[in-house]
Amino acid sequence: MEAYFDNNATTKIDPQVVEAMLPYLLETYGNPNSTHTIGQKAKVAVDEAREIIASYLNCLPVEVLFTSSATESNNWALKGVAEALASKGKHIITTNVEHSSIEKTAKHLEELGYDVTYLPVSETGHISLKQVEDAIRDDTILISIQYANSETGAIMPIRDIGKLCRKKGIIFHSDATQGIKYLDMNVETQKVDLMTFAAHKINGPKAIGCLYIKKKTPIVQLIDGGQQEFNLRAGTENVPYIVGFGKAVAILKDVREERLAYVKHLRDMFEEQLQKNIPDILLNGGEPRMPNLSSIAFLGIPSDTFLARLDMEGIYASAGSACTSGSIQVSGVLKAMRFAYERAVSTIRFSFSHENTEEEIQYAIRTITAIARSIREISSQR
Numbered sequence: 476m477e478a479y480f481d482n483n484a485t486t487k488i489d490p491q492v493v494e495a496m497l498p499y500l501l502e503t504y505g506n507p508n509s510t511h512t513i514g515q516k517a518k519v520a521v522d523e524a525r526e527i528i529a530s531y532l533n534c535l536p537v538e539v540l541f542t543s544s545a546t547e548s549n550n551w552a553l554k555g556v557a558e559a560l561a562s563k564g565k566h567i568i569t570t571n572v573e574h575s576s577i578e579k580t581a582k583h584l585e586e587l588g589y590d591v592t593y594l595p596v597s598e599t600g601h602i603s604l605k606q607v608e609d610a611i612r613d614d615t616i617l618i619s620i621q622y623a624n625s626e627t628g629a630i631m632p633i634r635d636i637g638k639l640c641r642k643k644g645i646i647f648h649s650d651a652t653q654g655i656k657y658l659d660m661n662v663e664t665q666k667v668d669l670m671t672f673a674a675h676k677i678n679g680p681k682a683i684g685c686l687y688i689k690k691k692t693p694i695v696q697l698i699d700g701g702q703q704e705f706n707l708r709a710g711t712e713n714v715p716y717i718v719g720f721g722k723a724v725a726i727l728k729d730v731r732e733e734r735l736a737y738v739k740h741l742r743d744m745f746e747e748q749l750q751k752n753i754p755d756i757l758l759n760g761g762e763p764r765m766p767n768l769s770s771i772a773f774l775g776i777p778s779d780t781f782l783a784r785l786d787m788e789g790i791y792a793s794a795g796s797a798c799t800s801g802s803i804q805v806s807g808v809l810k811a812m813r814f815a816y817e818r819a820v821s822t823i824r825f826s827f828s829h830e831n832t833e834e835e836i837q838y839a840i841r842t843i844t845a846i847a848r849s850i851r852e853i854s855s856q857r
């Protein structure tokens with residue numbers, strides 16, 4: 476049996492998405508910037524995908540900008556706004572648990588003379604509105620705070636922060652690459668000026684991203700060149716992937732609530748059983764958190780050993796984020812939550828999806844319980 480529990484790293488593409496993309500790979504290969512028929516057909520497809528996403532976000536199509544990834548969107552949001560507002564101020568606020576594409580971009584801006592405040596999260600992985608409020612200065616130009624954390628599932632108070640930013644006239648960006656799966660993406664209610672997300676976390680193709688940019692937000696281009704994307708992001712549009720992105724969002728629209736309830740049911744069953752079966756395990760994080768996420772410390776068992784054993788049994792999970800796996804470094808997010816070393820190095824992240832079945836969960840519970848017992852037995856005999 477195989478059980479894929481690494482859906483926060485990426486998801487399996489939906490066959491309906493592939494089907495929607497194929498004609499734009501095989502037949503309608505024109506450049507949307509060309510004026511002939513085959514080019515214009517490609518343009519129509521891009522426009523349609525943009526409209527689907529705009530309607531999902533409750534914004535205008537011109538506010539939906541396609542990029543190569545969530546990584547590019549995050550780079551663009553921070554660098555673009557920072558450059559556009561440099562004469563107004565140079566202070567930026569973010570958190571100490573952002574994705575590397577925010578963290579490294581913020582560090583880069585520090586090298587260019589910007590001043591960045593990294594708000595520390597609580598032991599459950601959250602930040603509070605009060606922390607944001609207290610960090611705001613006269614020269615604060617931009618606040619960038621993720622919607623939901625990929626490692627702990629912590630959901631941040633985006634709407635309240637957005638409201639505060641509107642009141643103070645500060646630009647607000649949120650990395651919603653995880654949030655999009657289960658949370659409200661209405662940009663009006665969430666009060667964001669910029670919002671990042673990507674297709675491959677919602678069963679779309681990899682390497683296609685989006686940046687929502689509210690009209691009149693001061694921002695400069697990251698990618699210079701042609702006049703694509705309303706003269707804001709150069710380069711020939713990735714037509715088939717944009718079509719796939721649109722399809723993935725169109726599907727999500729109808730099933731988000733249903734998927735949320737289902738994955739939460741699987742996750743709760745998983746956590747409840749494991750807690751009954753295995754002593755000395757700790758659940759990481761706390762509410763509010765994403766319904767598909769379970770971060771568990773199996774005390775005394777190094778996560779790399781555990782993951783290798785799980786992999787042999789066809790169970791695919793991760794330690795920390797995908798970007799930090801493969802190295803023995805302790806996850807920056809768990810460090811930020813001030814976890815003891817022992818807890819951090821024994822933590823495994825299981826991220827479920829609507830495609831997982833109860834059978835898979837039961838199989839995983841049995842297997843994880845058996846592996847944990849056998850590893851602990853071996854180490855206690857030493």
Ligand SMILES: *Cc1c(COP(=O)(O)O)cnc(C)c1O
Binds near residue numbers: 676
């Ligand atoms: C996956 C992810 C990203 C980066 O996505 P890419 O497709 O690798 O660019 C950014 N932020 C969050 C919160 C993510 O989960």
